[in-house]
Amino acid sequence: GAVVSQHPSWVICKSGTSVKIECRSLDFQATTMFWYRQFPKQSLMLMATSNEGSKATYEQGVEKDKFLINHASLTLSTLTVTSAHPEDSSFYICSAQGNEQFFGPGTRLTVL
Amino acid sequence: QKEVEQDPGPLSVPEGAIVSLNCTYSNSAFQYFMWYRQYSRKGPELLMYTYSSGNKEDGRFTAQVDKSSKYISLFIRDSQPSDSATYLCAITNTGNQFYFGTGTSLTVIP
Numbered sequence: 001g002a003v004v005s006q007h008p009s010w011v012i013c014k015s016g017t018s019v020k021i022e023c024r025s026l027d028f029q030a031t032t033m034f035w036y037r038q039f040p041k042q043s044l045m046l047m048a049t050s051n052e053g054s055k056a057t058y059e060q061g062v063e064k065d066k067f068l069i070n071h072a073s074l075t076l077s078t079l080t081v082t083s084a085h086p087e088d089s090s091f092y093i094c095s096a097q098g099n100e101q102f103f104g105p106g107t108r109l110t111v112l
Numbered sequence: 113q114k115e116v117e118q119d120p121g122p123l124s125v126p127e128g129a130i131v132s133l134n135c136t137y138s139n140s141a142f143q144y145f146m147w148y149r150q151y152s153r154k155g156p157e158l159l160m161y162t163y164s165s166g167n168k169e170d171g172r173f174t175a176q177v178d179k180s181s182k183y184i185s186l187f188i189r190d191s192q193p194s195d196s197a198t199y200l201c202a203i204t205n206t207g208n209q210f211y212f213g214t215g216t217s218l219t220v221i222p
Contacts, residue, residue, distance in 0.1 A: 006155075034210075043118075043200060043214040044156070093155050101210065103148075103155040 003027060004096045006104035013084055014112055020080045021107045023094030029074035030096035035067075038091040038106075050077045084111045115139060118201055118213025127222050131188040135201035135213045138182065142211075145177050146202040147186045150215065156200055160186065191220045 003026040013019050023033055031052045036044040048069050049057045056069035068080040077096075081088055093106045118135045125131055133147075144163055148156035160175040162168045162184075168175045174187040184201055198215040 043212045046210070091153075100158060100161065103157065106153070106155045108153070 004094065004102045004104040006092075006094055006107050008107060009105060010108045010110075012110045012112065015085050016083055018080055018082045019084055019109060020078055021092055021094075021109075023077045023079070023096070023104050025075045025096040025098070025102070028096070028098045030077075030098060031074060032097040033071060033077040034095045034097070034101070035069060035077070035079050036093045036095070038093060044093060047079075081109065084109070086111045115211035116201060116203055116213045119216055120214050122217040122219065124219045124221060125191055127191060127193060127220055129191050129220075131186075131191050131195070131218060131220075133186040133188075133199050133201075133216050133218070135184045136182055137184070137203050137211075139205075140179065140182060142203040142205050144204045145175070145184050146204075146210075147173075147175055148200045148202060148212075150198045150200060152197075159199070188218075191218075193220045193222050196220050 005024045005026055007022045011019055033050040035047045037047050038044050046059050047062045050069045050071040052071045052074050058064045066082055071077040089111045091106050091108050094104045095101045116135055116137050147160045149159045150156040162175050162177050165177050165179045172189045176185040188195055196219045198217050200215040201213040202210045204210045
């Protein structure tokens with residue numbers, strides 16, 4: 001089946017730094033990718049929809065200047081958490097729309 | 113009102129038991145219903161996918177949709193310890209925006 005990869009799988013950073021997370025569809029082209037955030041014992045929360053070649057669409061309550069999304073190609077979308085703070089610590093999951101929606105393995109972000 | 117409601121559990125059953133996982137949803141316009149399985153520290157993987165009402169069976173797993181009562185279920189027969197995971201229901205209408213339940217944590221005890 002189709003594979004979506006994320007890099008890094010786990011990142012620890014200091015408060016105030018920026019972190020970039022990559023999401024790649026490895027064997028199919030995805031015009032649409034999604035970014036989710038999952039806090040412990042909670043469900044996936046859609047943060048934004050990323051469309052190749054255009055601006056991302058953010059969900060209500062998600063700061064677009066803090067969570068920068070770039071979908072530069074049909075196989076790559078990036079999420080940059082700018083000036084990260086401890087409350088941004090979470091599990092970030094991307095998914096790519098192919099014949100069905102394929103999820104990446106997730107990136108665990110810990111902000112100290 | 114949330115689009116999807118799911119009992120978070122946790123649910124603990126002995127090996128071999130039949131497991132029933134359920135979700136309710138609010139908008140009757142939704143047509144596509146999914147169940148995802150998520151192991152600890154991993155991304156969700158699609159388990160079952162149904163369109164409109166009815167049942168769909170895949171091995172030990174059966175997905176059921178009752179659109180009249182806006183109720184979806186996942187049944188696991190002969191549950192195994194390897195089935196221990198969090199199960200999330202999800203619904204969509206267009207295939208581009210998904211609404212997820214909070215997930216039900218399942219533990220199958222050997």
